[in-house]
Amino acid sequence: MSAVIDTHAQDHHHGPAxxxxxxxxxxxxxxxxxxxxxxxxAMFLLGGTMAMVIRAELxxxxxxxxxPEFFNQMTTMHGLIMVFGAVMPAFxxxxxxxxxxxxxxxxxxxxxxxxxxxxxxxxxFLILISTLFMxxxxxxxxxxxYAPLSTTYGPPSTTFFIFAVHIMGVSSxxxxxxxxxxxxxxxxxxxxxxxxxxxVWTWLITAFLLIAVMPVLAGVVTMMLMDINFGTxxxxxxxxxxxxxxxxxxxxxxxxxxxxxxxPAFGAVSEIIPAFSRKPLFGYASMVYAVGAIALLxxxxxxxxxxxxxxxxxxxxxxxxxxxxxxxPTGVKVFNWVATMFRGALSFEAPMLFxxxxxxxxTIGGFSGLMLAVAPADFQYxxxxxxxxxxxxxxxPGAIFGIFASAYYWLPKWTGHMYDETLAQTxxxxxxxxxxxxFFPMHFLGLAGMPRRxxxxxxxxxxxxxVSSIGAFMFGATQLLFxxxxxxxxxxGEKAAAKPWEGAxxxxxxxxxxAPYHTFATPPEIK
Amino acid sequence: xxxxxxxxxxxxxxxxxxxxxxxxWTLNMAPGVTGTSNEIYGLHMTILxxxxxxxxxxxxxxxxxxxxxxxSKGSKPAHFHENTVVEILWTIIxxxxxxxxxxxxxxxxxxxxxxxxxxxxxxxxGYQWKWKYDYINEEFGYFSNTTTPQDEIYNRVEKNEHYLxxxxxxxxxxxxxxIRFLVTANDVIHSWWVPAFGVKKDAIPGFINETWxxxxxxxxxxxxxxxxxxxxxxxxxxxxxxVPQDEYxxxxxxxxxxxxxxxxxxxxxxxxxxxxERGEGVYNTNCAACHQANGEGMPPTFPALKGSRIAIEDMxxxxxxxxxxxxxxxxxxxxxxxxxxxxxxxxTYERNAWGNDTGEMVTPKEVFDYKxxx
Ligand SMILES: [Cu+2]
Numbered sequence: 001m002s003a004v005i006d007t008h009a010q011d012h013h014h015g016p017a018x019x020x021x022x023x024x025x026x027x028x029x030x031x032x033x034x035x036x037x038x039x040x041x042a043m044f045l046l047g048g049t050m051a052m053v054i055r056a057e058l059x060x061x062x063x064x065x066x067x068p069e070f071f072n073q074m075t076t077m078h079g080l081i082m083v084f085g086a087v088m089p090a091f092x093x094x095x096x097x098x099x100x101x102x103x104x105x106x107x108x109x110x111x112x113x114x115x116x117x118x119x120x121x122x123x124x125f126l127i128l129i130s131t132l133f134m135x136x137x138x139x140x141x142x143x144x145x146y147a148p149l150s151t152t153y154g155p156p157s158t159t160f161f162i163f164a165v166h167i168m169g170v171s172s173x174x175x176x177x178x179x180x181x182x183x184x185x186x187x188x189x190x191x192x193x194x195x196x197x198x199x200v201w202t203w204l205i206t207a208f209l210l211i212a213v214m215p216v217l218a219g220v221v222t223m224m225l226m227d228i229n230f231g232t233x234x235x236x237x238x239x240x241x242x243x244x245x246x247x248x249x250x251x252x253x254x255x256x257x258x259x260x261x262x263x264p265a266f267g268a269v270s271e272i273i274p275a276f277s278r279k280p281l282f283g284y285a286s287m288v289y290a291v292g293a294i295a296l297l298x299x300x301x302x303x304x305x306x307x308x309x310x311x312x313x314x315x316x317x318x319x320x321x322x323x324x325x326x327x328x329p330t331g332v333k334v335f336n337w338v339a340t341m342f343r344g345a346l347s348f349e350a351p352m353l354f355x356x357x358x359x360x361x362x363t364i365g366g367f368s369g370l371m372l373a374v375a376p377a378d379f380q381y382x383x384x385x386x387x388x389x390x391x392x393x394x395x396x397p398g399a400i401f402g403i404f405a406s407a408y409y410w411l412p413k414w415t416g417h418m419y420d421e422t423l424a425q426t427x428x429x430x431x432x433x434x435x436x437x438x439f440f441p442m443h444f445l446g447l448a449g450m451p452r453r454x455x456x457x458x459x460x461x462x463x464x465x466x467v468s469s470i471g472a473f474m475f476g477a478t479q480l481l482f483x484x485x486x487x488x489x490x491x492x493g494e495k496a497a498a499k500p501w502e503g504a505x506x507x508x509x510x511x512x513x514x515a516p517y518h519t520f521a522t523p524p525e526i527k
Numbered sequence: 528x529x530x531x532x533x534x535x536x537x538x539x540x541x542x543x544x545x546x547x548x549x550x551x552w553t554l555n556m557a558p559g560v561t562g563t564s565n566e567i568y569g570l571h572m573t574i575l576x577x578x579x580x581x582x583x584x585x586x587x588x589x590x591x592x593x594x595x596x597x598x599s600k601g602s603k604p605a606h607f608h609e610n611t612v613v614e615i616l617w618t619i620i621x622x623x624x625x626x627x628x629x630x631x632x633x634x635x636x637x638x639x640x641x642x643x644x645x646x647x648x649x650x651x652x653g654y655q656w657k658w659k660y661d662y663i664n665e666e667f668g669y670f671s672n673t674t675t676p677q678d679e680i681y682n683r684v685e686k687n688e689h690y691l692x693x694x695x696x697x698x699x700x701x702x703x704x705x706i707r708f709l710v711t712a713n714d715v716i717h718s719w720w721v722p723a724f725g726v727k728k729d730a731i732p733g734f735i736n737e738t739w740x741x742x743x744x745x746x747x748x749x750x751x752x753x754x755x756x757x758x759x760x761x762x763x764x765x766x767x768x769x770v771p772q773d774e775y776x777x778x779x780x781x782x783x784x785x786x787x788x789x790x791x792x793x794x795x796x797x798x799x800x801x802x803x804e805r806g807e808g809v810y811n812t813n814c815a816a817c818h819q820a821n822g823e824g825m826p827p828t829f830p831a832l833k834g835s836r837i838a839i840e841d842m843x844x845x846x847x848x849x850x851x852x853x854x855x856x857x858x859x860x861x862x863x864x865x866x867x868x869x870x871x872x873x874x875t876y877e878r879n880a881w882g883n884d885t886g887e888m889v890t891p892k893e894v895f896d897y898k899x900x901x
Contacts, residue, residue: 237733280608310736343605345598367578454761
């Protein structure tokens with residue numbers, strides 16, 4: 001490790017290189033962090049456009065805009081792009097920018113690998129997106145790509161999809177290794193594990209989850225590849241294979257994956273709420289243990305996605321109990337955030353607005369999750385819009401509001417300028433209203449019996465679908481405002497102080513704003 | 528929880544944007560017409576109220592802080608950041624609530640899994656994109672296809688009341704009898720769901736899943752496939768007609784007799800006109816989704832049959848495609864799905880409709896011989 005640090009200490013006086021090669025060759029954590037964030041926002045807009053197509057088709061019963069085959073491609077690509085292209089890279093971007101500055105390190109521990117793991121992503125998504133233009137179209141079997149629909153019955157582009165997933169997996173694993181190496185090796189002297197900011201803690205645990213499950217994803221897509229191209233029958237019943245095996249392997253990856261998308265948001269919110277409550281985080285140690293417990297439990301709940309596939313009664317009971325158990329540490333986190341706000345001195349700048357909305361709406365998503373965990377009831381909820389409502393509540397106001405909160409919180413540090421607070425608050429309120437209008441009615445639709453992934457629906461579902469579409473358009477359009485706010489903030493604005501937030505704590509605020517190209521070449525002292 | 532409780536607050540401020548006659552603002556799950564669905568409804572309401580109660584406490588404290596502890600109101604922050612007693616309490620209390628919740632849930636689940644000692648066994652098979660119902664003990668079975676016209680789907684005519692939830696042959700079952708479903712699939716995974724019964728089970732190729740129901744009230748119950756199964760996943764309705772026992776018995780007798788008549792059709796002597804008439808119906812239910820009613824298909828994915836070499840020239844090739852399908856393409860093997868009479872009729876129809884006037888016909892017996900020769 002020390003070799004890396006030394007090299008960087010030497011070119012401390014250099015600024016960034018000029019031109020395109022700056023970005024292509026960069027090993028600087030701030031540059032790479034920015035690239036991750038920009039990439040993920042581009043993917044967010046692309047995946048969002050697909051969501052707009054979906055909601056436009058569902059605006060009214062009947063087929064108006066797209067044919068069912070294209071609709072299925074849209075739902076599939078929307079899911080894949082949002083999960084692997086928008087949410088995950090955004091958190092890696094935040095990790096890149098913030099972890100070294102929060103632990104007093106000069107850079108990530110493995111800077112060259114950092115560059116490589118970023119540049120793999122555009123390659124992977126170029127392949128994935130190109131499938132839209134291939135004969136037979138893009139993957140159309142849902143982001144969960146259940147076999148045999150995705151193998152024996154999949155479009156020819158499935159092989160390209162598999163290749164893209166492999167590349168994304170490699171990128172994620174390298175990113176995770178880098179995070180772990182950085183946190184375990186490059187902390188400033190005196191920063192013991194239990195003094196680390198929670199964002200660092202949640203990312204450390206997320207990185208272990210990534211390393212544990214991305215290879216499982218790689219395994220399952222490789223089995224698909226063999227079934228499609230090399231005549232094996234892992235998932236083909238006619239050849240002695242087992243379609244349910246696919247689901248077990250997929251969800252063994254898939255369930256920890258949902259925590260991969262939410263734990264870093266937990267961490268960020270645990271920085272932001274104390275800052276704007278001007279009061280230390282309540283229950284730091286229990287927060288850390290809760291994240292650890294959630295991460296461990298996430299490995300033993302996967303079959304709650306499969307309550308209707310016919311697993312034995314004992315299996316159903318086990319997975320129901322284990323899933324309910326996850327609600328306990330999750331509850332602890334929510335209680336801690338609320339206790340942090342209690343008797344603080346609160347102010348509501350954009351980061352705090354997003355963070356508070358995060359706590360409320362994520363909790364609503366947690367409630368519907370608890371309902372889904374009740375196995376007998378899940379027989380009614382499963383694969384309906386109730387599930388769609390549930391996971392959009394944990395992902396949109398969960399993961400994505402977490403990202404917005406982080407962006408507004410750290411933008412002054414990144415750019416050296418304050419963002420436009422009025423516009424940011426507008427962004428918040430429009431997103432908040434749009435998002436609830438889009439996703440809350442989906443609970444009702446699911447309970448009334450509307451299945452997910454259908455391009456057309458029975459007439460009793462018409463009203464709430466229209467409301468939902470209107471909300472979705474509103475939410476979608478609002479995100480262009482975010483783009484405008486960020487560009488405006490990068491280009492100028494009120495000068496930001498080193499510590500623009502009165503109640504903020506942490507090493508990143510000891511640095512000037514904007515943070516210099518190289519920071520903490522000499523590690524700070526931690527008392 | 529009162530199991531027959533009516534839909535909770537079903538109507539919100541009436542027709543805000545509604546123009547659809549059938550549309551409604553249903554907010555909650557409906558209790559259904561079986562013991563299982565009522566128990567599920569009870570569990571659903573219990574857990575919902577638990578969540579509401581927890582929500583009121585948590586959000587209550589939060590909104591109190593938001594309103595009372597604002598910096599702009601001069602609030603001075605406290606400095607506490609730990610309290611072991613509180614932290615233990617809010618770990619234990621939710622845990623206990625969840626354990627209490629698990630007890631009725633476990634009981635219901637055990638009941639749902641007990642499909643022993645059934646009165647009637649029906650095998651439910653999912654196909655892309657229709658269901659097949661085999662009455663195992665009575666030895667007959669049939670397909671259940673959607674009947675929603677393309678014109679309604681493409682908004683050329685007014686949609687009917689049961690839009691997308693209507694079939695040609697519904698499943699028919701008696702009330703107050705334990706009916707066991709053996710659920711499987713022929714191609715990809717489907718899922719058979721009737722919300723009013725609280726029955727949803729995945730139909731998986733190579734697996735036979737069991738589930739059961741006992742219906743309290745006669746009626747027509749509607750649902751649809753709930754596992755993404757390809758292009759027409761959204762157009763795969765489930766309709767079940769529950770009738771009193773004597774009506775059911777009469778229906779079964781008629782089905783058995785018509786299955787017998789169906790078998791006799793194979794040996795009957797057919798004229799071209801008879802086959803054409805029967806063929807048109809078979810074609811419209813089974814083939815038109817891809818090849819279109821006018822025989823022009825949707826090239827390049829679905830070839831035209833009008834003027835197709837196979838349909839006007841080599842009869843054996845035509846038989847082969849329809850009976851055995853084309854592997855690796857959406858063209859399924861219809862040999863297993865249609866009777867000899869239907870196969871003969873549809874092939875004859877294709878050779879003579881839309882200007883394919885070959886004048887040729889194939890008889891059910893020839894189809895039977897062709898199938899058995901293989
Ligand atoms: Cu289906």
